[in-house]
Amino acid sequence: MKTFDYARADSPEAAVAAADEETRFIAGGTNLLDLMKLQVMTPAKLVDISRLDLNRIEDMDEGGLRIGALVANSDLAADTRVRSRYAVLSRALLAGASGQLRNKASTGGNLLQRTRCYYFYDTASRCNKREPGSGCDAREGFNRIHAVLGTSEQCIATHPGDMPVAMRALDVVIVTLKKDGDRRRIPIADFYRLPGDTPQIETVLYPGELITHVELPPAPRGRQIYRKVRDRASYAFALVSVAGIASVEDGRIASAALAFGGLAHMPWRDPAVEAALIGQPPSTEAFNAAADALLTGARGFGHNDFKLPLARRTLIAVLRDLTGDAS
Missing domain, CATH: 3.30.43.10 (Uridine Diphospho-n-acetylenolpyruvylglucosamine Reductase, domain 2)
Known part of the structure; x- marks a missing residue:
């Protein structure tokens, strides 16, 4: 060091x-x-x-929650309001790490986790994220855990988080403080960047900008599920994960929010996936149409080709659980 x-x-x-x-x-x-x-x-x-006073979870006037950036992952997962109103978030946090890590990891820090790409961690390897312009050894290397969506010629790394995937499905807002004293409220949909030609720039934060809070909107209607597929049941990063929220009314899917981990450089959410479901009766045909929308443009790089059928199967399983469809 x-x-x-x-x-x-x-x-x-x-x-x-x-x-x-x-x-x-x-x-x-x-x-x-x-x-x-x-x-x-x-x-x-x-x-x-x-030691800053950013470790509280507070009710907001309109019904949401304001989470301090220093709230520990274990405290956030255990909060009764989170467990009852935002079950997808609590479950994602509990799936994300060992108990010891959850006791130390903070809400703000979790949002800013760096990738677990092997080549990013190995300083003897070429990595455009670690050293811009050096190349990407992952593309032709052992890329089993790497991205299949939103990749570029410069980088195929995945975002490693679980909590941010659930937060993407919940449409949280990230509150920050800039060096000039201004505060920003950044929708999580706008917070992360795809790699493009600058994979080393992962978020829209300015140098010295500090995350102070995360705001959860009022609890969504419908069922909530977080499913994580990994190599072992103990602490491991997702090969594919799905944060799903959906409601069914009069035999048709009335609302849906679906975010994915393990597939891209950021927590992934595609409006076309939800559009393929809303207004449709729960069925294998509708679920396959959503999976087709998710995987449009997806590309494997050899070792991670299995992620494409795995993502389809995982999404369909989650949709069946969310909608009660047993077909």
Whole structure:
């Protein structure tokens, strides 16, 4: 690990004032410290935000919840309001890591997890995300866990999170504080970036911008499911995951929100998938049409070709559970 400067902030304003392009904020450090030990990330300065007053879950006037960026994943998953009104989020959090990691990992930090691409972690390998312009060894390498949607010539890495997938289905808003003192409210649909020609830029955050809260809208109607397919039942990253919310009225699907993990550089949500379902009776035909919409433009890179049929089967299984269709 390379040497770095350290500062402890006593307010969000002090944290952003102390930050620059070579600075990283640290709270639980469950991802950042690993990357620093491997010298994948070498910030010149860490600003410790772990003692800021951002660790509460508060009711909002319109019926949603305001979650502080420092709320631990274990506390968020266990909150009775989250468990009863946002079951998909609680289940995603519980699927995401070991109990020890959930006790340390923060809500804001979880949103900013870096990819678990083998080549990103191996500093002897070429990786455009770690070293722009160096190349991407994953494309012709062992790419079993890699993306099949939204890829580019520069990068085929996947987003590793579970919580952000559920939050994408729930349409959360991410609240931030910028260095100039302005606050932003960023819909999660606009928060992440596809790799394109700049895979090293993963979100729309400016240098030194701090996530302070996440806002959950009022609880959605219908059933909620989070399903994660992985290599082992214990702590492992998703090969495919689905966060699903749907309601059925008068024998037809009245609403649907579906987000996917393990398939792309970001939590993936395609309006065409939901459009293929809404207004249709629950059926194998409708579910296959949704899967066709999801996989339009999908491409495997050899070792991860299996993700295409796996994504179809997982989506159909989730839709059957959501709608009560046993066909």
